[in-house]
Amino acid sequence: MRYQRVFVPALVLWFLVMVPVGTASAQGEEVPRGPTFAARALQALIDGIQFGVIIAITAVGLSLIFGTIHLINFAHGELVTIGATFAFFLNASAAGPGWHLIPAAIVAVAFGALLGAAIDLGLWRPLRARGTGLINMFIVTIGLSLLLRHIVLVLYGTRPGSFVQYDIQNALDLGPAGITPRDLTVTLLSVAVLLGVAALLQKTRIGTAIRAVSANRDLAEASGIDVQRVVLVVWIIGGGLAALGGVFFGLVEIVTWDMGFKLLLLMFAGVILGGLGSAYGAMVGSLVIGIVAQMSTLWFPADLQYAWALLALIIVLLVRPQGILGQRERIG
Amino acid sequence: MDFEVILSDALRSGLGPIAAIYALAAMGLNLHFGYTGLLNFGQVGFMLVGGYGLAITVSTWGASMWLGVLVGLASAIVLALLLGLPTLRLRADYLAITTIAAGETLRLFYRSSWAEPTTGGVFGLQRFAKDFYDLNPVPRGSYGVWLVEFSARDMWVLIVAWGLVVVVGILLALLVHSPWGRVIRSIRDDETAVRSLGKNAYAYKMTSLVLGGVLGGVAGMLQAIQVQSVSADSFDPAVTFFLYTLLVLGGAGRILGPVIGSILFWFVLTFLDSALRQAIDSGVISSDLISTSEIGAVRFALVGLALILLVAFRPQGILGSRKEMLLSGR
Amino acid sequence: MAVDPQRPSGGTPAPQPGVPAPEPGVGKPDPLLVLDQVTRTFGGLVAVQVDHLEVQRGTITALIGPNGAGKTTLFNVVSGFDRADGGEWSFDGQPLAGRPAHRIARYGLVRTFQLTRTIARLTVLENMLLGATAQRGERLLPALLPPLWRAQEREITDRADELLDRFRLTKLRDDHAGTLSGGQRKLLELARALMTRPVMLMLDEPMAGVNPALTQSLLGHITALRDEGLTVCFVEHDMDVVMGISDWVAVMAGGRLVAEGPPYTIGRNRAVVDAYLGKRHDEPEAMGEEA
Known part of the structure; x- marks a missing residue:
């Protein structure tokens, strides 16, 4: 309906009136000295791409799970947190073995993959066997999210933490902007992982099977694809990628007990922006969300950067609900 | 361990203002989820705009409480329209994602330094409920039977909150058993069929979203009044998850489901909390295993576990019918 | 060129061998539903491309065609459950393009579904x-x-x-x-549609998955409704059913209307045979075997 395009912005305005901009003086104090706007914009873009690819790594799994079993996994953020906190335990915790970050990260990713498999085998399969419907499974995922998040809270605590290695580095000078070797490596590794996932989906037998199940589950089953196995593989991939994303996010930002839940909403934004259920859409959408979040800090306070990204989600639903790469659905 | 204290704590919580407030918010959610099949995972967002609508009007703008109540209600309506317009034409899962995102976005906006002059930022707003307590007809003193006792102030909140629960319950019962209710219950099972019979399913879903959202807003206002303060972080997404847990516990799609669910939920939650605390203090549970500061986290985890087990083994809750649940295929 | 579709109402006409089928898109007396240039594409695939189709008031019209011919899509578009990419269609003179489904139902054009929706x-x-x-x-x-x-x-x-x-x-x-059993649900859906006091019923495969006895009863109900003045259009695969009760048959293939006419002209129609068994279709399927 066309009137929505006028009406909804008007409604958004209501809340902006409720929260009037009273910060003119506060903003006036921090006169942008030093870097020019262009330089800051470039820096924000670099940060945004780096943030976006990390979101993408975690969101791909969410999107694959949605694509194959139509489940919105509200507990996906916890898989991210568990990956990061487990690596933290192996690497930096006083109680842990104090490994170097690289082996710690690899083990954490493997742990995430195992956890994904365990959740599918131990929770979803029995529920599917009991005939639990999809809507009720959504509610199970919020229960799972609460459960896992607070187990992490008890085990990890509320203190934010950093990994031992690569903590503080000097930025490489890229003219007006800069990036630390750590951030550059994380970004490039993330891109490589995303390309790897794409290759897996396009080139391998299991990838073809995943795409087949996503496109039409019944048809895939009828053509002899073991759907249960495909779903298990998707959970393994999703869990592993989420854990990897968690390690990366913990590396470039910080490890906290609720980092995954905060990222979850950005993953949702990316997944919807790209088109619900499309793995490539999730990658593109997440990248956009990452850039929006970072670029917003050029004009708005940093504590609002996630909020802008989520606002983008609502705007996308209004203008193009099927997302960038999604297709309109056939009804009836 | 003093079981009388544990039982007293649990009873106070199960009958107290917070249970009534959650019952109200869950009644709204019940209209959404239980009767219309709308997956609203951001009910806390409605509570937030309700509570802040009242607090900002009184505290920041210096206007009267009654205007604040109107602003709170209007904010809840606006939020419902804002969420519903883009998503109610789409599949149910879009609403789920959008509502959880919107609730969190609002929390981030209201706690941000940018909004601090209006919302008090992370500190929130205080002292806006004086008008409410000035109306308190309950004489000073404390009231109670057996192990339960409430102050005059709490009694006043209790009367209003449980009074609202009763009134809302009657109105909702009239609604869902009317032809209007027949339409929304049908939308829950098969929206396409409803449209094919000439009903504007979109308008019905929107009405339901607005009504349930307003109940969330009212609950948010009561909560703000009860604790005499609003702070954005008390409107955590976990609140919505609590609401789902108590709704499923009591029975979704039953008028009394959220009421019984809320009473029982808070009774059990506080019972556990109090029992754990006493067990640790008296050394029954070693404080190396769980420290007192971790009890909060433990009880959240238990709520999550309870929700999973409920949906798996008794999705119809206490009041629902297993047969209907199986028919629904949910 | 307006061709009289043989009988305006009531009774099945006697077979008249040798009468050729009229051109697809032929005009009819007192048309209730009129479609013009209705198209629907999915991605690059043209699912429906109907140049012109009229449904006469007070008749039973069968819409047949092989799998993927676009029958259900056409139903969805006409009843407002799917968006058309182009074209106009009107019901009793009331333009329907772009109208939401519930509005169309309120005009008196009411449909049922292939997978029963009780x-x-x-x-x-x-x-x-x-x-x-x-x-x-x-x-x-x-x-x-x-x-x-x-x-x-x-x-x-x-x-x-x-x-x-x-x-x-x-x-x-x-x-x-x-x-309820599948057949009982079909009956209930039909009865429920009648509660709206429709002018025209569009039935999407009303006989699918229904046992033979119930099929006969459904057919009886449908002809009775026609005799009471209701217009009925239905999608069907079983040719015996189609021949038995319809006054008019429209044939779709590849999204297009390839033939239409009274039932007895359809069986021998070249375009129809091509559509069901023809060279362009890789999966020839015997008529009436559709589930």
């Missing part, structure tokens, strides 16, 4: 009551005051009971619709 958790009677239109109690504020709608509710309950009796569903009246 409301599982409502009783059979409640399903029927849901069908009634213009109910005062379906508006929010009057809903709160039962005296405002009680009388109307009794009225539509009486009407629902009559229809349930007619469709032999009375003994299931208070059962949840979800407990």
